Amino acid sequence: MNRHAKRWPLPKHDYWSTPFAESLLQHLDLRPGLRILDVASGHGIPAFYLAEQVGPTGEVLAIDISAGQVARARAIQGSQLPWLRFDCTDMRALPHLPTFDRVTGNLSVMFFRPNRFEAVRGLVERLNPGGQLVLTFPSLGTFDSLWQRVDQAMIQQGLSNERARFQDYLNERPSAQEGRGWLGALDLERVEAIEYPLEVETGPGHEFLHHPLLRGGFLDDVYECFEDQSLADRFMIEISEDIAQFTSLIAQRCVLSGWKRTSA
Numbered sequence: 001m002n003r004h005a006k007r008w009p010l011p012k013h014d015y016w017s018t019p020f021a022e023s024l025l026q027h028l029d030l031r032p033g034l035r036i037l038d039v040a041s042g043h044g045i046p047a048f049y050l051a052e053q054v055g056p057t058g059e060v061l062a063i064d065i066s067a068g069q070v071a072r073a074r075a076i077q078g079s080q081l082p083w084l085r086f087d088c089t090d091m092r093a094l095p096h097l098p099t100f101d102r103v104t105g106n107l108s109v110m111f112f113r114p115n116r117f118e119a120v121r122g123l124v125e126r127l128n129p130g131g132q133l134v135l136t137f138p139s140l141g142t143f144d145s146l147w148q149r150v151d152q153a154m155i156q157q158g159l160s161n162e163r164a165r166f167q168d169y170l171n172e173r174p175s176a177q178e179g180r181g182w183l184g185a186l187d188l189e190r191v192e193a194i195e196y197p198l199e200v201e202t203g204p205g206h207e208f209l210h211h212p213l214l215r216g217g218f219l220d221d222v223y224e225c226f227e228d229q230s231l232a233d234r235f236m237i238e239i240s241e242d243i244a245q246f247t248s249l250i251a252q253r254c255v256l257s258g259w260k261r262t263s264a
């Protein structure tokens with residue numbers, strides 16, 4: 001990682017985006033003057049960092065589908081780093097954009113639904129020959145100990161419909177191996193799909209059920225497996241009181257990286 005970030009380091013107190021972005025930066029070849037497309041940019045992790053590193057001879061276009069996130073990013077930016085632009089755009093439909101030296105996306109791949117391969121193809125099309133794509137996401141294996149506990153409880157309680165939905169949800173999650181396959185099929189070279197474990201700390205009960213990382217996006221998926229939300233609440237309260245059975249909770253930070261060939 002470049003040690004010269006001064007004004008726009010990754011936020012120290014973000015315990016999810018920052019560790020994923022650190023893994024992304026570990027694999028990204030980042031230099032002054034590069035033109036970068038950062039997708040699923042949220043409120044600017046790692047777009048601000050990237051913009052500071054490419055400097056005024058470079059350019060960063062950071063896109064997000066959420067107008068609220070784009071507004072938040074622009075408010076943080078003010079008139080700084082004028083070679084960085086935040087735009088409200090769907091990363092799954094980019095034919096109108098120019099091409100870039102790098103395409104990055106921190107915590108992005110899980111939002112490539114419904115056709116993740118086509119979404120990755122669209123990003124590769126936006127790369128210049130010789131350019132690099134680097135994406136991160138929590139890969140299959142993330143919080144496995146929790147999912148095993150949930151599955152066991154569903155079996156014990158005879159929740160067969162809920163369990164079938166839950167299994168569909170688990171099976172739909174992308175793996176590092178699947179990601180590697182996409183980049184290989186798109187003829188990228190020097191393909192890497194590397195996972196770095198990240199422990200997420202939690203306490204029992206309310207702390208678990210309302211944990212900002214777990215509730216948004218992970219636990220919500222379990223609630224969605226239930227038609228009866230009061231049953232879901234009772235089920236999840238029981239799980240939350242049994243965290244010793246499934247902690248440590250380990251996420252897998254997967255980094256996908258590949259380079260577009262110089263001669264197509």
Ligand SMILES: C[S@@+](CC[C@H](N)C(=O)[O-])C[C@H]1O[C@@H](n2cnc3c(N)ncnc32)[C@H](O)[C@@H]1O
Nearest residue numbers: 017040041042045064065066090091106107111
């Ligand atoms: C988990 S956040 C990651 C944000 C940021 N990169 C970070 O690391 O903090 C995922 C972002 O993807 C955005 N997103 C979801 N679907 C998208 C799409 N189809 N096109 C562009 N952005 C999308 C969401 O609005 C959200 O801001």
